[in-house]
Amino acid sequence: MLERLGHTVEFPPSQTCCGQMHYNTGYQAEALPLLSRFVDGFEHAEAVCVPSASCVAMMREHYVMMAEAMGDASLLARVKALLPRIYEFSELLVNFLKVEDVGAYYPHSVVYHPSCHSLRMLHVGDAPKKLLRKVRGLNLIEMPNATQCCGFGGTFAIKNAEVSAAMLSEKSRDVLNTNAEVCTALDNSCLMQIYGGLHRQRAGVQTLHLAEILAHTEATEDLAAGGPEGEHAKEHEAAQ
Amino acid sequence: MSVRVGKTATAPAFPIAAGGALEDSQLRRNVKHATEVIRAKRGRVVEEAADWEQLRQAGHDIKAHTLRHLDQYLQQFEANCERAGGKVHWARDADEANSIILGLLRGYQATEVIKVKTMTSDEIGLNRALEAAKIEPVETDLADMIIQLGADEPSHIVVPALHKNRAEIREIFLDKMGLDHLGTEATDLTDAARHYLREKFLRVEIGLSGANFAIADTGGVCVVESEGNGRMCLTLPDVLITLVGIEKVIPGFQDLEVYLQTLPRSATGERMNPYNSIWTGVHAGDGPQHFHVVLLDNGRTEMLANDLERETLDCIRCGACLNACPVYRETGGHAYGSIYSGPIGAILSPQLQSMEHSRSLPYASSLCGACYEVCPVKINIPELLIHLRGKVVRTDQSTLAGALNPESLAMKFASRAFQSTSVYVAAQRLARLGQAPFVRKGMIGPLPGMFGGWTKFRDLKAIPKHSFRDWWKDHEKARQKSGGAGPVRSATNASDASRRAASSETKEGASHG
Structure with a gap:
């Protein structure tokens, strides 16, 4: 999608993880070595696009603190120089590139889940909805109780699996009540939780990252019909 | 020093207690309904306060300043309170506070004491100490009374009986008040409570209260409430004992301007509390003639040293974070095993006890940030939860068993893998191979070990062949x-x-x- 808009996209292959899982679970010492690795890999870029709001929140909330904790003045300076150029995906489009219509076509009904970190830490506001409203054929449906957490919360989903599941059951109900075909968000982690619950119920609703919807045009394959079963079916057909 | 917070030392870990709460459909229904009602009311009265963000910031700044000079303000409070005729007592921990209060009650030959608005007394386990000394504590706040009659535990810091609905409360009243008949309307229940309590108010000579604020420049103490039962407790008895955590001191009367706007809006969705009682010392022929303030530390001083931890003590106990919390919404307050429940309880309970108890509470959050968003004194609860998780992990890793537990080993391995592209890519490939026995139709089935927590309730897309x-x-x-x-x-x-x-x-x- 970014290339379609005329931008040069690079994927630094050295990249791994922002360290959020470690940091938020209490393994802050284990997250520290990942900081310099991230800065090395990305500081040459004019803008860094991070298609995960919670990773951006991790960077903005903790990277300066981490560099300070390491007592590394030069790393701290590099972190401070890099941070203003880090954008969450919808921020990059709407705030930095000033584009709302990315020329996408997606003829399905979609419900948007505002993930907690995009909503309360990045304050992305309406940016994702502005992008979705400009997608041709797309029917954007409002979700009740949209701002309530889906129950993912990183390792919370495993450490407090039952409470997480109870929270998910409310989110699943809200998604299903909209009768939408697809639920989208700025975080694949939340979507993994939501899809995990919906698929367990065989609810027949897909989850897609906003980028996947915005990448879609008349020329691309329909993702709503996809999902793992779709892929599996295709593989099965191919084998026959 | 023996810091104690209610029954936290023997409480089960949060995931276990929460599992029990999730089975109680009536409780979950009651909690959801009550928190939704308060949230909606709060939303309306916060919206109409044009300077809400400035009020929050002011509330935060006043507390930050006070806690940095806590010693001075506490001494100023003591001097002014005693000048006005009160007596100030200092309690290092729960036991010392209990023995001070028991000593006072024995001195006044008390056999009964009427109590109101003192969660701190639950923190130190006062009622058990009183009962052991054959002094009967009578809770007079309506919700606290319901809890006491029902031999229950508070489940919310502002609305302690929030987990009970009207029908359940009626059953308790019928059973414990010796009534033959009781209607089913709210007014029937409040009438019954009024008859029951009025007799106590008029008879019992000693009152025991908590306080929302201790005012340094006047030596006065402030309680806000909705029922008027507090006002009765504070004005009718001959003796009044007020138990206050040391973090409740504010520099001046003027500072109430901020908190008396933010507290009622945050707590009950009211612009102003129906009853705002402020009493200063003793006045001949008017109100209690003997007034004691017990200032309680019980672990609070230990939290002053660290900037972030100190922020916990900003709390004005409004309960807005509980009502906003999607975890509390599902489990209610009992699962936290402490009288301080919800997000604030998850950071306060373990810190008061130097992380020795309530260690599972910092993990009882999805870090969604709803608590921080509504906090009227801007306590960064998610950041504190993460900070406390770090303390738990570091303590665990300092023992051999802790360092070798599967989670710690997995985290250390993941950190290594994330530090090297080749190891990372190899680990991805390995995971793709390792998942093979569990994959069916592109989805991962039940997994063993800690990942079983995921697959017990949700499916998981398999790692694709083509990354x-x-x-x-x-x-x-x-x-x-x-x-x-x-x-x-x-x-x-x-x-x-x-x-x-x-x-x-x-x-x-x-x-x-």
């Missing part, structure tokens, strides 16, 4: 093949410096632009 990295390589190759012409350069394209860096990073770098 994004693989796709990216193909994509780059295809782009090279098609003449090496990268996409059209836009006005916001990479700078020369970034292109040079990009060239050294990727083989395809030369083809860019």
